[in-house]
Amino acid sequence: MEWLIAPVSSILSILLGLFLFSYVTRKDSGTERMREIAGAIQEGSRSFLKTEYTYLAVFVAVMAVILSIALNVKIGVTYVFGTICSALAGVIGMEIAVKANVRTANAAKKGGLSSAFPIAFRGGAVMGLMVVGLALFGISLIYWLTGDPEIVLGMSIGASTLTLFMKAGGGIYTKTADIAADLVGKVELGIPEDDPRNPAVIADNVGDNVGDCAGSGADLFDSYIAAVMSAMILGGAMQIAYLETVPLVFSGLGIISSIIGVAVVRVGKGGDPGKALNLGTYVTCILFGILTFAATSWFGYDLKIWGATVVGLMAGIIIGMTSDYFTSINRPPAVKTAEAAQTGAAINILTGFSYGLISVFPALLGIAIGSAVAYALYGVFGVGMAAVGMLAIAGTIIAGDAYGPIGDNAKGIAEMSNLGEEVIEITDQIDAAGNTTKAITKGFAIGAAGLTALALLASYQEIVKSLTGRTIGFDLMNPLVMMGVFIGMAIPVVFSAMIILGVSKNAFRMIEEIRRQFREIPGLMEGTGRPDYAACVNIATKGALRELMPLIIFSISTTLIVGFVAGVRALAGYLSGAIFSGFFLAILMANAGGLWDNAKKYVESGFFGGKGSDAHKAAVIGDTVGDPFKDTAGPSLNTLVTVISQIASLFAPLIIAYALIGL
């Protein structure tokens, strides 16, 4: 019964999360003006979530009925349970973010960096601890009730579909607002970022919360569940009894490591927030390695399982670190991209895009070698455990990631409330450290999702085997498999294209609205008129949902069509194809986007003519191209691949029974 470590540690994690929530909430939220701005952001964020969840309730209800009828009621119920957990994680993350931002700004004014940093970080930690706590608690509960990891699949896919809406919908929202605010504000009118005269400024700040904060938390939430579940399925299929619960034990130890890792993060007077965040990550990783090694000896697990787990963790860190290299502001890729901006926007874009392409190489190599070594150590179960190992430290990773938008928002509030240069500088420092963790987290999340997808592919094969009684190979020279690969490759490609077009379309609408307000509201430019923030929030919210729904239905139905027409082999090829192009595009978009962003910041910091120069204008165009890459399309792709992989596993029994082209 050593797997009870999982529920115990997850309950601990949830309790600590709640404690930190009340810690942050008790802090002072500042002046009237600050509360007003924070209130507007909070209101916008809540209204977005409310609208989104209202639509989603219908979608979830329909899906639950379909799953209950087509498969069984247990799956339907756990599906709903998964969506509720995911929604809860999103709501909590959002609520804490909109409370922590203003309090961070206020603390920066009152006590400087050493007072402000803990609020921002602990706000992020609420998200991190709640996400992993809820996820592992949910898995443990279902496993305790049913003893069958395949039922966890229901919860996992519930979490994944909701995450897809959160990531992609939030991504459309945030970039609609960001692009529109920047293009009209900075480029056309020459007013600064986060200027309260800009009608899109609240929507922009809301976007940081709904896209970056709630979205990223939900992202790792769904990969986390999928990884643990598929490792349990793969372990359960092996002949050794304890393997099914090893993923639970190791994940529980991962949560304990994360709790300690989060606790050690602090920054003294004049300290460096970036270093403090890194320390937390290192402590978590090392502790995880030690604790799992101890558990392996204690419970008599095969040492190779531990090896595979650590290989996964290391692959995740390597992918995260290369992401950091390719996007960091003072590394050659960003500097050269900034330099290219002197020759105009086109060369700036081409240079950034090329480095983005190159950055895919180490990530592909990391996944390739990581999964091959894990397989060599312990077969497909080794691959599953590598994914678990990568995601075990998710608590700390999410904490650092959710910290980012809190800092970003704090800076925005400080600027809009005129808290003075010194406070803005402190919040800027907090924000800058957040950008690095964000880059690492993105690489990490994509790597984790990549390994998880491979584990899901393996568990799909396992499920097919358990249903048919024989191992079905997925040979590339089988024309159905090859056809599947080509069609599957198209799914992430079309998905990201449509979602970017969605952002453009939506941004177009909002740009018209901002221009209208500046034209029609008297005294807006002079600061005497009051902009209609709500109109912009509204455009962003409704547009995001309108663009998204058909895409998700397209992805799910294509998966089912391929399965029911061309059979299980074609579907395996299809999933592989989606993994290939999805992983490639996710890395490319995240890194190229981050790179253009930092190349712009590099120019802004005074190089190549600095702010207002032609190079700066060119770099701003590059940054705008990168915005939907890194914050909309890129981060949705992981989840998309996870969703369709799980759909395939879930419908495997029906596909085997009814497909036009059989085994």
Added chain:
Amino acid sequence: MEWLIAPVSSILSILLGLFLFSYVTRKDSGTERMREIAGAIQEGSRSFLKTEYTYLAVFVAVMAVILSIALNVKIGVTYVFGTICSALAGVIGMEIAVKANVRTANAAKKGGLSSAFPIAFRGGAVMGLMVVGLALFGISLIYWLTGDPEIVLGMSIGASTLTLFMKAGGGIYTKTADIAADLVGKVELGIPEDDPRNPAVIADNVGDNVGDCAGSGADLFDSYIAAVMSAMILGGAMQIAYLETVPLVFSGLGIISSIIGVAVVRVGKGGDPGKALNLGTYVTCILFGILTFAATSWFGYDLKIWGATVVGLMAGIIIGMTSDYFTSINRPPAVKTAEAAQTGAAINILTGFSYGLISVFPALLGIAIGSAVAYALYGVFGVGMAAVGMLAIAGTIIAGDAYGPIGDNAKGIAEMSNLGEEVIEITDQIDAAGNTTKAITKGFAIGAAGLTALALLASYQEIVKSLTGRTIGFDLMNPLVMMGVFIGMAIPVVFSAMIILGVSKNAFRMIEEIRRQFREIPGLMEGTGRPDYAACVNIATKGALRELMPLIIFSISTTLIVGFVAGVRALAGYLSGAIFSGFFLAILMANAGGLWDNAKKYVESGFFGGKGSDAHKAAVIGDTVGDPFKDTAGPSLNTLVTVISQIASLFAPLIIAYALIGL
């Protein structure tokens, strides 16, 4: 002995090509001024080819020695033969292009469209007929001498490596010149395109020849040989004796169809060049279908072989037509991209990129369904014949494609020689029809290369089987195969990134040079000073070769490393991965690039503010981003994948014997 159709038809094709060559050369080359400009272009083109071939002679010699020692002397000799054929095709295509351009311009002045069009088209036809004639003649010769299609592999890879240099080197050259000429000329100084005051204008026109004309001809040359060869290998491995020569028979009939198709292309007074070109393609396709059907009945071939061939042809046409849809100037994708330019360059780029992504979907579907149907009809040999079917009409396709840069150059010469508005309009009409054929050809070439790569993968498996005596499966769940896929995917990705960076770097150098000339040469802007064209040509040539060599060595050596370290299975995964990402990137880059180009032209034709408006400036940035996409990186990827696939087949015996991880 029915396969003697192949050498007979190829000799016919070469003779007709030579006849048309002398037809074009006999035409009047116009005024002193025109001859001067054409002479400069000719000189620049020849100097590029000369420098390139000098470097390549060393490379080819080293490769030939390695191949002779590592494998056998026959391979070494046929390798050299292949490179010579490819070089010959390039030289002839280039020579006729630089002669036909000025004669087309002159004929437009003297006799209007109906006199000018045949010169441009027959110039293109020289290239088309010579390429397929030389290719099929070479294959027939080697087959006649050795009776072994695997020896043709030596010729095929010789052609492919040279093509890779031509395409990629020419691509870097042409875009270096194009970007630099545009950015300084049009954007900074506001002088028109093809203005003789611009020092880069000759390099730009040379670029059209070396990149578009010589390059594209060589591109289909190498796919053509590879397709025929791999179909012969696959046919030879089957139990029915006649299968080995069916690819030769069908290719011979394809050449006869192309000769007739080329002959029917003519345009009357006030006729439409685009329609005339399309007619040629349709006639060729229908004739090919009829002739091969007749041959199938006459020689008693299995009707399913004919079916697979026609399926390939149809897949090629569909991919070409969707490319046309996604890039045509008055179709929704280009119009919406142009519309987006009103909101600035970023949204214009995002929109075009998104449509480029979407355009990958039908192409993937075409390849997926085409190859699966061909396989269902006749196994892997069916896939090989589908590739042959797609490429059988290459003669007509290349003719239409090579016509493009001739028209483009004719227009340039007409502008630079001040032949007047009316003549420019006629050459413009010729040029515009060329842009459409160019779009179709690109889609077609990529599709053909995709199918050919699949056939090469199958023949790789066949070669491994013949060496080991057993069929080695390439199962995706085998960790070596999966690792291979991930690493293989990286090759086209890194290659295209490095080549784009090469263009940027090179363009950067040339921009400095153009600015220097405008600064230092007195009276240049006023038209009294004489620009130093040769300096720009020089920068483009040397830079192209300097950027390219390490890339090609990187690609070949990675292939060998994967093979010798991780064995034949990993290498199969690696080739598949390269096909996946290569095909995807090739389509994306070709179509997105073409789309931005035409979106710009749409704005220039008077929409959304027309020339000089903000939308136009934004569209020009998009076009510049697209330039290296569509003319440098995109078209090189086919050939890259063909090269590494053939390297794998060629070294299969050594890899099986010496790889660290064996079977």
